[in-house]
Amino acid sequence: MDLLVFAHANEAQHFLKEGGYKSMPFHFAGLYRNEQNMLLLCGEGIGVAREKMAATLAVHSGEISRVVNLGVCGSLSSQAELETVYSIRTVYGQDCFKSFSSHLGDSRWDLISVRERVLKDSQASELENFAPLIDREAWGIAAACELFKIPFSCLKVVSDRPGETxxxxxxxxxxxxxxxxLLFEAYAEQAPLVINDPQSSLTLSALFYATTSQKNRLKALQSSLELKFPIEAERLESLDLPQLEQLELTPKQRTSLLIERIGDLLNPFQKDIRQQLAELPKPFEKAGFSLKFDGQLESKKMHLNGTICDQRQVVQLIAALKELPYQKIENIFNGKLDV
Structure with a gap:
């Protein structure tokens, strides 16, 4: 399990939104977990970050295999571009004799953590002798990791340059x-996750997130998929995971589409049913409603969701209901497909 550490909630917002994290009872606010990782908001500053990290690891170090510090940093060098994520190699501390190395193999950027915000160009020039990037907490996080013998790594996105006041x-x-x-995507690239169990050959990046029900569904489908495609290379090619990762979807939506794709491979008839039903929700979408069918296509029950805000929606909804070909839907689920 990774412990993802951010200074502020703003930096972690995409992780909290997409990852299904829930707050954990602890000695202070800011500790979360989902089924795969833990997440800590450690606050800004070397001292407070070190204190909260030490308290967290003192209780949960047995569950944590790696700590990843993610957040914004400043650039002391013209070579470091704004809005770009860098993998950190070495973390230095202002007025600290000890440095810490990251456990990311491709890291080549160094960073120095400072005790106060750098506002003057003269301060920036002095600090640039140590590292091209600057932040307020990485050194404190790394120091706590060394104390508990837990691997530390660091990803930072450049937000500003000293002197920009x-x-x-x-x-x-x-x-x-x-x-x-940007941090979420960078973490996903170097943090592959097994979505169901450690023995699974289906390893997905953090661009996918599975609820408990989705994990159970994937596990059930995977054994059938392995029988149909016994060669792993063919199995992965049939799923085309890189194409799924490029889609503008949330991690949960991406996993839902993966489940749908596996189901279609195992049962082409299911794919035909989905294609026959694809156009039916559109009149409801125009009225601001969503019409959804059973995700596994095992039941002809439909779920209609939406909120009525004006008379126009009422008229459109009534029209959509009148046009809904329910007999056709029954025929489709009974195997009478249009060819």
Whole structure:
């Protein structure tokens, strides 16, 4: 299990939104977990970050195999580009003689953690002798990791440059959704996750997230998939995971589409049913409603969801219901498909 550590909730917002994290009872607020990882909001500053990390690891170190610090940083070098995520190699601390190395193999950027925000160019020039990137908490996090003998790694997205004092805090807040998404994608690239069990050959990146029911469904489907495609290379090619990862979907939606894709491979008849039903929800969508069929296509029951806000929607909804070909739906589920 990874422990993902952020200074602030804004930096973690994409993870909290898409990862299904829930708050954990603890000595202080800011500790979360889902079925795969834990997440800590450690606060800004070397001291407070080290204290909260030490408290968390003192209780949960037995569950944690790696700590990943993610967040924004400043650039001291013109070579480090804004809105770009960098994998950190070595973390230095201002006025600290000890440094810490990251456990990410392809890291080549160094970072120095400082005790106060750097506002003057003269301060930036002095610190650039140590590292091209700068933050407020990585050194404290890494120090706690060394104390508990837990591997530490670090991913930072460049948000600003020292000397940019006009509204820089507000700009960082406004761009926080972008920064958090960039960090999420960078973490996904180097943190593959097994979505059902350790013996599974279906290993998915963090761009996928599975609820308990989705995990159970995947596990049930996978054994059948392995029988149909006994050669792993053919199995992975049939799923085309890279194509799924490129789609603009949430991790849960991406997993739902994967389940659908596996089901279609195992049962082409199911794919035919889905194609026959594909056009039916559109009149309801125009009225602001969603019409959904059973995800496993085992029942002809439909679920209609939406909120009525004006008379126009009422008229459109009535029209959509009148046009709904229920007899056709029954025929489709009874195997009488249009050819």
């Amino acid at each position: 006009d509204g820089v805090c507000q700009k960082v807040i406004e761009k926080a959704p972008l920064y958090s998404k």
